[in-house]
Amino acid sequence: MQHAAYVFDAYGTLFDVHAAVRRHADEIGPDGNRFSELWRAKQLEYSWVRTLMGTYTDFWQLTEQALDYCLRRFPSVDPAIRTKLLDAYWRLDCYPEVPAVLKALKATGAKLAILSNGSPEMLKAAAQSSALDQVLDDIFSVDAVRRFKTDPAVYEMVTLQWRLYPKAISFQSSNRWDVAGAAKFGFGTAWINRSNQPDEYNDFPPRLILPSLEGLLASG
Template sequence: MSLPAPLDRAEAVVFDAYGTLLDVHSAVQRHAAAIGPEAQTLSETWRQKQLEYSWVLALCGRYAPFWTLTERALDYALAKHPGVDRGARGDLLEAYKALDAYPEVPGTLGALRRAGLKTAILSNGDTAMLDAAVRAACLGDHLDVVLSVDPAGTFKTSSRAYDLAPERLGVARERIVFLSSNRWDIAGAAAYGFAPVWVNRTGQPDEYPDLAPVRVIPSLGGLLA
């Protein structure tokens, strides 16, 4: 199978999980009818605060499991949107443990492995939540390794977090293609020395011009095109 750049020079393809393989908004979408008209903004607030908490802790040299940050972020989102019944909290957290995979994910992962490439997740998610998410989305058979940043004790974009992929896969960083839907994560991967591919699912404007992706695709389906 002839692979397009940068896959033609790669030995492994590593994916961010949340927002890249898994739809982070699917938890709220499942309960949108019960939540009401604030469902979309609630979900956006939840996601933004979840990421913000990880950045602040990393900058402060501190760490907490990503699931803890997910709970704290939801509590903030519910406080910010008082029109939403707080009784939905438990259902939303349970739904977040089993997020929907984007429809093209299993086929893309399968094609990469058939092409002889190693596949892995490298995520801020802690081990327990990643295990649950991968199991619920039935992705385990398509992945060689699922890596949480837990052993590094910090979050991406720290180089200690990215170090986990080449160390565990036994592949030099320059032979790893890294995919994320988060532009900040792509910037970190570029600085680290991966070949980063930005999965720009929502058509966001580019930023971080000095830390550019090697490719931009609208979904994982574009990776093999």
């Protein structure tokens, strides 16, 4: 099925959220993998809690708060590395297949966008760092609605801006909970299951389950 538009989650889907810690792995030491996993987990936890409480705080502040928690949780990691890690988060590596896949989808005439919890500044910096800004038509940040995924208002931004029905849009995310939220809203969804995680949210299944974005080119 050919879609009129392809919309991508940013962190974990286009950009490797663990790249910042990996870049400074020697300085962080043996707790690096656990540190990075917790940083990501807390970042997301804070976004959900803030939305439930109705006290929006932009994603960059949540990223900083999550990092500060991790530095307290892992006293073996020198707190002096904080600035380096935050700087690295602005220039996360994109996954290897991403540029070619987005260019190929763009060549079909489809519209392309990011839809992310990230702040506008974070997303602009990440897209420019990977040169993805050259193929994207839009970057949608939850900052516009001041609620995080999976609030329906987040997904609705795309349909309102582009004047498309949800079914005309294919939404891709590596986060199964994000795929569930998008599926409930009515998007066609692709779960980019990069780490071969077990499925969940069975009442909101994805249209596709793929190990990387490359599968989009074969499936339409």
